[in-house]
Every structure is written in structure tokens, then in C-alpha cells.
Amino acid sequence: MSEPPARACIVIPCYNAETWITRTVGSALAQDWPGLEVVVVDDGSSDGSVAVVEAMKDPRLTLLTGANCGACHARNRGLAWATECGMDYVVFLDADDYFEGDVLGGAMRVALAHEADMVLSNLHVEEGTGPRVMRHLYQGQVAPEAFFRGWMQGDYVSPPGILWRVAFLNSVGGWDESLARAQDLEVTLRALLSQPVIWKNEEGAAVYDRANPDSISRSQSRKALDSRYRAVSGLLSKIPGTSFADSAPLLSRELYHIARAAFVAGYTDLGRTALIAARSTGYRDHPGTRLHRLAARLLGLETKIRLWKN
Numbered sequence: 689m690s691e692p693p694a695r696a697c698i699v700i701p702c703y704n705a706e707t708w709i710t711r712t713v714g715s716a717l718a719q720d721w722p723g724l725e726v727v728v729v730d731d732g733s734s735d736g737s738v739a740v741v742e743a744m745k746d747p748r749l750t751l752l753t754g755a756n757c758g759a760c761h762a763r764n765r766g767l768a769w770a771t772e773c774g775m776d777y778v779v780f781l782d783a784d785d786y787f788e789g790d791v792l793g794g795a796m797r798v799a800l801a802h803e804a805d806m807v808l809s810n811l812h813v814e815e816g817t818g819p820r821v822m823r824h825l826y827q828g829q830v831a832p833e834a835f836f837r838g839w840m841q842g843d844y845v846s847p848p849g850i851l852w853r854v855a856f857l858n859s860v861g862g863w864d865e866s867l868a869r870a871q872d873l874e875v876t877l878r879a880l881l882s883q884p885v886i887w888k889n890e891e892g893a894a895v896y897d898r899a900n901p902d903s904i905s906r907s908q909s910r911k912a913l914d915s916r917y918r919a920v921s922g923l924l925s926k927i928p929g930t931s932f933a934d935s936a937p938l939l940s941r942e943l944y945h946i947a948r949a950a951f952v953a954g955y956t957d958l959g960r961t962a963l964i965a966a967r968s969t970g971y972r973d974h975p976g977t978r979l980h981r982l983a984a985r986l987l988g989l990e991t992k993i994r995l996w997k998n
Contacts, residue, residue, distance in 0.1 A: 694776040695723040696796055696851075699766030701759045702741070703731040705783035708897070709740050712786050717746055719792035724748055725775065728783075729766045732756030737783070760863035760871050763847075767862050770854055778854050780847040784897050787848065788812075794891025795851040802829070805856040805884035810893040811849035820895075826888045832880040833931050839877060840938035847872050848894035856884055867919055869912035874919035881926055910955050917946050917962050924969065940971035944989075948976075951993040963989060 698716040702709055709728070716726045727750040728741050741751050752765060763780050770778045777799055779792065795807040808830060813821040825843045826835070839845075860879045867874060924939040943966035950959035974984040983992045 693800055694796060695725070695774060696721050696792060697725045697727060697766070697770040697773070697775040697778045697854075698792070699763060699770065699778055699780050700726065700728045700783055701731060701762035701766065701780070702728050702733060702737050702783040703756065703759065703762075704733045704735045704737060706733075706735040706737045706740055708784040708786075709737050710744075712781060712783050713741060713744055713749065715786035715788070716781055717744075717748060719787060720790050721793045721796055724792070725750065725770075725773065727752060727766050727769050729762040729769075730754070731759065731762040758865060758868070760865040760867060763863045764865060767854070767857060771858060775854050777851050778857065779851045781894075782847060782896075785846075785848045786895050786897070787892060788895055789892030791889070791892030791894055792851070795889040797891075798887050798889045799851060799853070802887045803885060804887045805853045806879070806886045807851040807889050808835075808845050808886065809849045809851070809889045809891075811845050811896055812893050813896045813898065815898040828888055830886040830888060832883055832886060833935075835886060836877055836880045836932050837935045837938065839873065840935055840942065844873070845876075846894075846896045848896065850876065851889075853884075856882075864919070867915040868909075869915040870919035871915075874923070877923050878926070881930065881932065908949055908953050910950075910953070910958065913946060913950050913953065913955060914958060917943070917950075917958065917965075920946065921962075921965050924965075936969060937971060940966045940969045941973070941975060944971065944973070944975065948989060948993065951990055952998060956990070959990060 700712060700716065713726065713728060725748055730738050730753045732755045738753060752769065767778060777796060791809050795809050798804060799807045808826055811823050813823060825845065860882055863871060863875050920939055920942045924936060927933050927936060943962050947959045947962035947966065950962060974981045
């Protein structure tokens, strides 16, 4: 039997995902690619996640366990495992998300045909019992600048929709383990600054399931907002003088939204820090409803929120 043209690894970070992990791992193992490996990195789960994965007998499935150190630590452990095992490409599938159709095979064929560093796939969004949001974003070869700008305008592609060349992801430093939120935004947009070759795959789809009530993406805790602030301000500091500079106002607008969320949550110092950072770039807008814009312009954002609580 001939060797596969390239080896692919699906990394699944897992924390207390007993409800979803069977579906997630099953969808990963169903991908039709020779040389496929699936590694579940359990991040100190206290439920039955580990037992569920251990019961799945498949030679392509590996389980790594350890203390709770956060999702990015788990992803980096999976990346290290993929690197040590000689994997060429890796995709990160959160434990409550899943694949439909031959998304990995399609992405791998695109990657090999174009020597891509990143391959984007269709990403659909499910939230509770509501209708699925079908998202078919980008086509053909995608310029890093267009993807950066698109992400900041809402056309994001979360982890299960991105296939990475292992060597490229290692070259940009992997995932930032200090962040509790905006982790995928930070690693993806930071990677774009290195001008990767990006192509779009149209086969299959990744499904981003937002039904998990404990998802960090829903959190407005101080830790989550601070992580979001550090991710965005860090990117903003890197783009002056580059081909990404025209996206600076979008990053500044995001800092404003962080400031507003921090003021609403009562984290006044963080709100002030984020607002000062936004204003230091020359950003003077108050995005929101007409009433918000008028009140914030007259009173200032902090005072407006203190009076209206939003």
C-alpha cells in the first residue's frame, strides 16, 4: 500500500463535554482521508468525557489527559503531538462542534493542490433550537488582507473551519495560552500578518454549535473582556506600516465595543483603558443606536452607561 500524499490530524480539546463528545469524535473519525489521526486532549474534565472517549475503540484515535490548563494549552498539546508524529496538516475541532460531509478530504485536496498554509471551509452555525445559519464565505484564493478585514466585519471562520499547515502554525507560535477569550481571532489574525497562502474548500462543512451554555464565547467576565482587549490591542500594535493598516479602524471599533461591555459589567478601569486605546488611534465614533450615539457624544460613554446601564 502506498503512503498517503500528506498526513492530517484532527485535534479535539475537551473540557466537560460528555454531552457532545461522542458526536464530535464520531464526525472526525468519519472523515475519509488516508493517514488520518484524531487526538482528543482532555483538559482536566470532571464529568464522564474521558470514559466516553476511552470506550471508542479506533486505532486512529489517541487520548491525552492532564490537568485543567485551558483550551489553548490543550490545542498546543495537540499541535505538539501532531508535530512529533510527523503530521502535515492539523484542524482544531472543539468538543461541541462537528463535521458534515467530506470537509477534511476536500480541504486536504485543496491544500495539496495549491501548497496552501491555510484552507478555509464552509462554517455553519447552530444555536440552541433556532434555525441553522448557513455561512458560505470566501471563494478560491483568499488574500490575507481580505480575510483579516472580513473577520473584523463579522465574516469569521472559527477553528473547525480552518485547516493549518503544521509547519506554518508552528512558525507563528501556535495559540496564545494567556487568553481566555478571542483565542481564535488572535491566532488567526496574527498568522495572517505572515502572509500565508490561503485557499477555500467547498466540500462538506464544519458546524459551529453554540448550544453549550458554558462556552467562553458567551462570557462577559473580567477575564474574558481583558483577554479580548489584549488580543485586539496587540493586533492593532502590529499593523501600522503594513498592508493590513486599513483595518485599523475596525480594530479600534472593537476596542470601543470592549470598553462599552466593560463599563456595563462594572469593570470601570478596564473600560477606561480600552476606550483610551481606541481614542489614541483617532477613533471618535460611538457605534450603536441613534439614541446611544447622541447620549454618548453629549455625556461621554462612561457617564451614559452609568446612567442608562447599557
